Amino acid sequence: MKSSLVFAHNFPKAKDIGDEVLVIYDQILAKRSKDFQKWIQSFPLSYPVSAGEELKSVAAFPKHISSIVKICENASSRKLKVLAIGGGSVGDFAGFVASILKRGVGLVHMPSTWLAAIDSAHGGKTALNVGGAKNQIGTFYPAEKIFLVKKLLLAQPAVRSFEGFGELLKISIIQGGVLWKQLSQNREITHDVLWKHLKAAIEAKNRVVQKDPEEKSGHRHLLNLGHTVGHVFEADGQIPHGVAINYGLSFALQWSLEKKIMSQSVYNKMMSAAVMGYLLSPHRDQLISTSPSKIKKYRSLLLSDKKKTQTETVRFIFVKAPGQCVIQEVGVDDILNEMCRQAEEEDIDG
Ligand SMILES: NC(=O)c1ccc[n+]([C@@H]2O[C@H](COP(=O)([O-])OP(=O)(O)OC[C@H]3O[C@@H](n4cnc5c(N)ncnc54)[C@H](O)[C@@H]3O)[C@@H](O)[C@H]2O)c1
Incomplete structure (x- = not known):
């Protein structure tokens, strides 16, 4: 199913979402804005949540779903829609809820972070975490509608643009062409730059998803560019997903050069693009440690990653x-060796 996109300056009217709507929203949004607080009161059914990986934890799910079922007990399974308002964690959680509540109800997304607006609200993946391992269970459940509300997205703290930038850069590298050319000319990524490229970025992601909606042919794996090592940084360094993806992208580009998949001249040209200066600051040199205990931890994180194919190998982009x-099967040891090589190179350069 193709989700329809609605670009808007302001919040839509509750009745434009549906007759019976359960809003699952990040409670931070109501704390940060009186306007939002007032608007959310126009929905009789609502469930505020605290965003983050804990929300996606399978261990916490029974408590959430019991409360949600109770809130919706009088709602019609035919008419009910879940409206998910928040970042990627809220979207993953609420999407999963919509896919199982009353055996599946309508889903509408309203992303509130750049990461969710560019990436996670599109493509229909929902997910919960099991133990420390991310996204171990989930469903494919595309939203029928996705509202991109400028007022909501631009109200984020400026620092959040660095988090959204990783997914924007990723999709522009996958797509190439005009999107890459235009994005690469920006020296700094601001809310305005992100808003300007939002539509093209979503269309680029949808093009990849439409070729392989349920990740069966392997084409959709392209969207994991930067994520294999990014997830290791995210889990080990306790840094936001989007920041980790920036570092994961930089790792993938350097490894592509080292393996001669990318030529030196292409690498130099890409790295001299204005936007790459933004990617590389702040530095990730404190992130990679080559101590034996860290390498052991990286290994177990790589093996628990969902992109693992057979024992000890991973599909890397x-x-x-x-x-x-280019998608290639690589050994987990090859990734660890490359992490050590890049860490040493940074020590020399630094
Ligand atoms: N389903 C997918 O296809 C997909 C793709 C990429 C990432 N993800 C998932 O997305 C999650 C990361 O996304 P995220 O960074 O948006 O996560 P998030 O939902 O945890 O939000 C990050 C932080 O921003 C805050 N926040 C949200 N909106 C805000 C606003 N407007 N103003 C101020 N603060 C705001 C949240 O309270 C939270 O503290 C991860 O769980 C990741 O696995 C899913």
């Missing part, structure tokens, strides 16, 4: 050039 990505 390399870049030949913008618009040309």
Whole structure:
């Protein structure tokens, strides 16, 4: 199913979402804005949540779903819709709820972070975490509608643009062409730059998803560019997903050069693009440690990653050039060796 996109300056009217709507929203939004607080009161059924990985924890799910079932006990299964308002964690959680509540009800997303607006609200993946391992269970459940509300997205703290930038850069490298050319000319990524490229970025993601909606042919794996090592940084360094993806992208580009999948001249050209200065600051040199205990931890994180195929191997996304990505099966040890190589190189350069 193709989700319809609605770009709007302001919040839509409750009746434009549906007759019976359960809003699952990040409670921080009501704390930060009186306007939001007032608007959310126009929905009779609501469930505020605290965003983050704990919300996606399978251990906490029974308590949440029991409360949600109670709130919706008088709602019609035919008419009920879940409206998910928040970042990626709220979208993953609320999408999963919508896919099982009353055996599946309508789903509408209203992302409140750049990461969710560019990436996680699109493509229909929902997910919960099991133990420390991310996204171990979930469903494919595309939203029928996705509202991109400028007022909501621009109200984020400026620092959040760095988090959204990782997914924007990722999709522009996968797509290449005009999206890459235009994005690469920006020296700094502000809310306005993100808003300007939002539609093109979503269309680029949807193009990949439409070729492989349920990740069966392997094409959708392209969207994991930067994520294999990014997830290791995220879990080990306790840094936001979007920041970790920036570092994961930089790792993938350097490894593509080292493996000669990308030529030196393409690498130099990409790295000299204005936007790459933004990618590389702040540095990730404190993130990779080559101590034996850390390497052991990285290994177990890589093996618990959902992109693991057979024992000790992982499908890794390399870049030949913008618009040309290559999927290769690599050993977990190869990734660890490359992490050590890049850490040593940074020590020398630094
Ligand atoms: N389903 C998918 O396809 C997909 C793709 C990429 C990432 N993800 C998931 O998305 C999650 C990361 O996304 P995220 O960074 O948006 O996560 P998040 O929902 O945890 O939000 C990050 C932080 O921003 C705060 N926040 C949200 N909106 C805000 C606003 N407007 N103003 C101020 N603060 C705001 C939240 O309270 C939270 O503290 C991860 O769980 C990741 O696994 C899913």
